[in-house]
Amino acid sequence: MKSRWSDAEAEEFVQRYGSRWGERLALRTYTSRLLGAEKGLVLHGGGNTSVKDQGRDLLGRELPVIFIKATGWDLATIEPEGHCGLELEPLRPLSTLDALDEATMVNAVCIRRLHADSPAPSIEALLHVFLPHTFIDHTHADAILALTNQPDGATLVRAALGERVIILPYVHPGFALARAVAVAHAAHPEANGMVLMHHGLITWGESARQAYETTIDLVNRAESYIATHSRAPKALRRVTTIASARERYLDAAPVIRGRLAIPTGDADHPYQRFILLPAITRETLNLVDSEQGRTLAITPPLTTDHLIRTKHLPLWIDDHDAIPTAIAGYQSAYRERFDRLADLEGRPTPFDPSPRVIFMPGIGAICAGRTAAEAEITRDILLQSLTVKNQIAAMNSSYLGLDDPELFAMEYFPSQVRKLRPISAHALARQVALVTGAAGAIGAGICRELLAQGCHVAAADLPGAGLDSLAEEFNRHHPGQLLPVAMDVTQPESVTAGFALVVERWGGVDILIPNAGLAHVAGLDTLKLAAFQKIHKVNVEGTLLVLAESARLFKRQGTGGDVVLISTKNVFAPGARFGAYSATKAAAHQLARIASLELAEFGVRVNMVAPDGVFADGARPSGLWAEVGPDRMQARGLDADGLQEYYRNRNLLKARITAQHVANAVLFFVTRQTPTTGATLPVDGGLPDATPR
Numbered sequence: 191m192k193s194r195w196s197d198a199e200a201e202e203f204v205q206r207y208g209s210r211w212g213e214r215l216a217l218r219t220y221t222s223r224l225l226g227a228e229k230g231l232v233l234h235g236g237g238n239t240s241v242k243d244q245g246r247d248l249l250g251r252e253l254p255v256i257f258i259k260a261t262g263w264d265l266a267t268i269e270p271e272g273h274c275g276l277e278l279e280p281l282r283p284l285s286t287l288d289a290l291d292e293a294t295m296v297n298a299v300c301i302r303r304l305h306a307d308s309p310a311p312s313i314e315a316l317l318h319v320f321l322p323h324t325f326i327d328h329t330h331a332d333a334i335l336a337l338t339n340q341p342d343g344a345t346l347v348r349a350a351l352g353e354r355v356i357i358l359p360y361v362h363p364g365f366a367l368a369r370a371v372a373v374a375h376a377a378h379p380e381a382n383g384m385v386l387m388h389h390g391l392i393t394w395g396e397s398a399r400q401a402y403e404t405t406i407d408l409v410n411r412a413e414s415y416i417a418t419h420s421r422a423p424k425a426l427r428r429v430t431t432i433a434s435a436r437e438r439y440l441d442a443a444p445v446i447r448g449r450l451a452i453p454t455g456d457a458d459h460p461y462q463r464f465i466l467l468p469a470i471t472r473e474t475l476n477l478v479d480s481e482q483g484r485t486l487a488i489t490p491p492l493t494t495d496h497l498i499r500t501k502h503l504p505l506w507i508d509d510h511d512a513i514p515t516a517i518a519g520y521q522s523a524y525r526e527r528f529d530r531l532a533d534l535e536g537r538p539t540p541f542d543p544s545p546r547v548i549f550m551p552g553i554g555a556i557c558a559g560r561t562a563a564e565a566e567i568t569r570d571i572l573l574q575s576l577t578v579k580n581q582i583a584a585m586n587s588s589y590l591g592l593d594d595p596e597l598f599a600m601e602y603f604p605s606q607v608r609k610l611r612p613i614s615a616h617a618l619a620r621q622v623a624l625v626t627g628a629a630g631a632i633g634a635g636i637c638r639e640l641l642a643q644g645c646h647v648a649a650a651d652l653p654g655a656g657l658d659s660l661a662e663e664f665n666r667h668h669p670g671q672l673l674p675v676a677m678d679v680t681q682p683e684s685v686t687a688g689f690a691l692v693v694e695r696w697g698g699v700d701i702l703i704p705n706a707g708l709a710h711v712a713g714l715d716t717l718k719l720a721a722f723q724k725i726h727k728v729n730v731e732g733t734l735l736v737l738a739e740s741a742r743l744f745k746r747q748g749t750g751g752d753v754v755l756i757s758t759k760n761v762f763a764p765g766a767r768f769g770a771y772s773a774t775k776a777a778a779h780q781l782a783r784i785a786s787l788e789l790a791e792f793g794v795r796v797n798m799v800a801p802d803g804v805f806a807d808g809a810r811p812s813g814l815w816a817e818v819g820p821d822r823m824q825a826r827g828l829d830a831d832g833l834q835e836y837y838r839n840r841n842l843l844k845a846r847i848t849a850q851h852v853a854n855a856v857l858f859f860v861t862r863q864t865p866t867t868g869a870t871l872p873v874d875g876g877l878p879d880a881t882p883r
Contacts, residue, residue, distance in 0.1 A: 191231075191333075191413065194224045195399055211270040214243045215257050218325065218400035224402060226265030229574060231329040231409070234567045235264045235388075235609060236495050238328040240318035241398070242278060254278040258318050260309035261609060268689030270497045274311040275304035281319045283606045285372050290365040292604060313363055313605035320372035323394035325401035330390040332574060333412035335492045336581045338387045341590050344572045347385050348417035351408055356384040360592060362599055363389075363494070364607075383408050386596050389493055420584035430552050435470045438553045440690050442510055443468070446592065448542040448698040448747035449517040450558055458862040460793065461749045464544065464558040465646060466697025467565035469572055474554035477576060486583060487549045490591025492575050494600035494676050498610050499568045500575075502527075502597045504547035504555075520545050531598040538602045547572055560620055562646055562696060577608050617861050619644030622696045624689070625634045626679055626736055629656030631812040632756060635849025636703055636856050641668045643857065645701070648692040650677040660810075679706045679732030689739050698747050701860050702740040704733050704778070705756040709771040722770045729774035730781070734789050737785050741794075750793025752860045755782040756852065757798040757870065759880035767825075773794035779870075786868035795867040799855040800882070803837045805830075807849035841875030 200220050202811050207216035225231050225239065238259045245255040256278045259265070259353045263272035280302055284290065290298070292313075293862040299315050312318075337346040344357050356374050361367040371384065371392070382404055383393040393407060395401035443466055451461040484506050491500050501524075507516040524543035532538065547566050548556040555572055559565030582589050583862045600606055623640050627633040628649035640647050641664060649664070651657045653676035661674035673695050677688035692699055708728045710721050733755065744751045757779045760841075764772035779798055786796035805812055828836060845851075855873050859866070870882040 191406055191409050192227065193403050194227065195221075195402060200598060201398070207270050209492075212243055214241050214398075215270050215273060217241075218273060219268060221325075221327070221398040221402040222259070222265045223406065224270050224328060225329055226268065229570070230332045231405070232265055233330070233570055233574060234499075235262065235445060235495075236330050238312045238314045238326075239265065239266050240273070240315075240320065240326045245275065255304060256281075256315075256319055258311045258315045260311055261313070261605075262309060272309075274308045274315075276311060276319075277302040277304065278319065279504050279557050281316065284316060284365075285320045285369060287365075287369075293366055296605065306408050310608070313603075314368070316368035316725045317371050319394075320368050321375055321392075321394060323401070324396050325398050326392065326394045327401045327405050328390060328392045329405060330495055330577045331405070331409045331412070331491045332492070332581075333409050334385060334391045335388070336416055336578045336585075337412055339492060339578070340582055340585070342587075342588045342608070343590065344386060346415070347412075349811060350412050351383075351385065354380065354382050355408065355686065356381045358384060358386050360386070360388045360596065360811065362596070363603070374387070390495075407499055410807060416585065420581065421586060422584075430469060432472070432475070435553050436468075436694065438510075438550075439468050439470060439556070441600075442513065442553060443556070443693050444698045444743055444746040445510070445513050446517070446548065446556060447558075448509065448516055448749050449506060451749045452542045452544060456527065457771065458865065459617050463558075463686050463700060463749060464697070465559065465562045465565050465620065465622070467559070467562065467569050468553070468694065469555040469557055469569050470811050471554065471573065473573070473576055473580070474549075477580075478549050478551045478554060482583070483549070483551070486579055487555075487576075487588065489579065489589045491571070491577055494592065494597065494606070496571050496575070497597060497601045498606055499546065499564070501541075501546045501566045502601060503545075504549055504572075505545040507548060507550045509551070517544070527594070531595060532602070534687055538604075541601075551711070558697075561644075566670070568723075605858065616643045618701075621649065621700040621813075622646045622692065622698060623701035623703060623737075623860070624648040624650055624675070624692055624699050624740070625703040625705055626650045626677065627756075628730070629654075629660045629810075630705070630814070631807040631810050632801070632849050632852050633703075633705045634660055634810050634854045635804075635807045636705065637664060637672070637757075637788050638807075639850070639853035639857055640701075640850045640860075641671055643861075644671075646671055646673070646696055648673045648688075648695075648699070650675040650676050650679075650688050651706070652676070673806050679736055680727040682735055685732075685735045685739050689743060693743070699740060699743055700747075700749070700751050702734050702736060702751070702753045703756065703856060704753070704782075706732055707771075707775065707778075707814065709768070712770065713767050714769050717770060722774075725770040725779075726774050729771070730777045733778040733781055737781060741785065741789055744789065744793055744794050748792075750795075751780065751789075752862070753785060753789070753796040753861045754856045755796070755798045756856075757782070757800040759802045759872065759874050759877055761800060761870075762882055763877060763880035783868055790847060790867055794860070795859070797859045797867060798870040798881070799852060799859070800856075800870050800872050800874070801852045802841065802847050802877060802880070803834075804847055804852060805834055806848050838875070841877055843875040845875035847875060 203216045203220040222239045241260040242256045257273035258275040356378050361370045393404040450464045505520045521543035528540045557565045557568040623645050629651040637647050664672045675688045678684040708725050758775045760772040761776045761779045851873050854870050
């Protein structure tokens with residue numbers, strides 16, 4: 191690991207932030223980002239940094255202050271306001287106390303904030319307060335943990351880092367750790383750093399550069415020691431290829447996702463689902479296919495900072511047939527563990543019992559989260575952890591994690607739990623939807639509304655500018671939440687590949703919106719068979735193919751689902767010269783009604799939304815109206831605006847039907863406002879001839 195310090199970059203930060211925040215906090219921001227840029231030092235909000243400075247009160251009097259990283263901020267992207275300012279002098283005397291419970295400590299720290307609306311400071315705030323140095327860096331360096339997490343870890347740390355580093359046995363984070371750090375430092379004031387066993391590294395300095403480069407230097411020493419004392423890994427016979435592992439994952443993921451889901455007892459919203467993300471790499475495959483794979487994999491996390499993402503242990507599943515039994519066994523054991531270790535007084539609310547990391551021979555690893563973002567964090571932690579555990583194995587040693595009571599204490603430590611950002615309380619926040627015809631006006635409106643409700647949305651359409659622009663627009667506002675899927679609904683292999691892409695990315699599908707459709711204008715006497723067959727391919731065969739693919743997937747997941755077909759008022763009130771569209775949409779509508787009969791026993795609800803004409807979604811025009819609009823305008827002697835007014839004035843409510851209206855109707859069904867299946871909801875402003883009957 192090399193120092194990334196640049197005098198020029200440091201000066202840029204001083205110029206950018208110094209006038210408002212002061213030079214010290216500007217440089218604190220700079221080196222915090224340098225630390226956050228190294229995955230081998232911190233991951234996803236881990237680590238802490240601070241700086242002591244001088245501030246002024248309302249009377250203009252100088253007072254010592256400390257700026258400490260606030261909970262929830264990531265060092266890689268932190269801004270100056272990401273360090274919470276605290277009055278320093280009232281907090282320093284707390285080091286004389288023998289003990290301080292967490293709630294009292296948090297209150298004592300928070301009331302010393304310089305601004306009442308500042309974010310909550312890190313749980314390690316007092317650790318930084320009690321140390322006398324100006325700049326303090328606290329990281330979870332991989333190389334340090336590779337030394338500490340071994341049976342003779344303290345001896346290895348001393349051999350690697352020398353005598354100037356303090357070694358502190360594991361202490362539960364919070365006041366107890368802050369006080370232990372202060373006592374250890376007072377006994378060795380000449381030290382340039384401190385290693386917290388099973389936790390990480392603390393360094394300090396009177397300048398931002400000194401503290402940062404001390405971190406880099408000590409990590410480099412640890413890396414060099416590991417390299418010197420490691421043996422070359424054995425040549426492994428690569429049994430599983432990446433391609434074959436992916437194929438196995440596609441088969442296993444829906445089953446795993448279904449078994450991980452937590453029953454709620456609510457008939458309308460029966461499960462809390464998870465989003466899956468595979469970690470199929472050469473490293474994970476070598477691990478799960480090796481003789482020592484299970485022994486190495488099923489071990490506690492590197493540091494308790496990872497617990498809220500990974501749980502105390504991963505799950506190992508030997509093969510596909512063992513999935514239901516293995517997951518049920520893990521969930522049962524987790525509940526028993528909670529009952530055994532939870533203090534009856536002040537008993538916390540138990541987390542869901544499902545694992546967050548699963549290892550499977552022939553597949554690699556599978557990570558789970560309430561959202562795709564959470565699953566990605568878990569995967570990053572997993573891959574980093576495997577690197578460290580493999581380093582320990584290469585040193586011909588064994589991995590040593592913390593005892594389960596210590597793990598439990600941190601897993602349910604309130605200040606740690608608060609780092610888990612709440613997800614949307616909406617029912618769609620943990621679900622996956624696939625929308626066909628997504629690049630059209632109605633499809634885009636549906637995608638937008640589903641994304642706004644927290645849903646993970648696979649937007650399927652023909653490849654091209656329409657799909658590309660949709661993905662660019664929505665990923666800008668909902669990063670990581672939308673997956674563009676190039677799909678031709680008329681081609682079975684394309685539909686299968688499209689669903690497989692969604693399964694590979696998120697583990698399954700919970701909501702299907704068959705929306706893709708074509709229109710054609712011609713009287714029956716002039717309608718060409720080829721034209722009719724083209725419309726039939728999309729509107730009927732395309733609907734059949736996606737319904738069939740989703741039905742197979744819903745059955746494998748076993749957690750129900752929703753299908754909402756975008757039908758049309760033409761099913762009930764067809765228009766002249768619109769025979770191809772009206773007939774094929776009626777066939778699609780009937781397929782959906784049949785699906786409601788066949789899939790009800792699997793907890794899948796199938797409903798239909800029947801809109802009148804939707805001309806555009808903002809700047810995104812309707813492809814259907816681009817096709818049929820000229821004919822309708824010519825037949826009625828109207829221009830484009832006049833045609834829209836004609837359609838508005840012909841309904842009872844004189845309403846212009848929009849893509850948002852259609853999306854609202856879809857939302858009514860997929861959020862399960864009523865126990866309904868097989869129903870049609872008109873979205874037409876009131877057209878008596880088109881009333882479903």
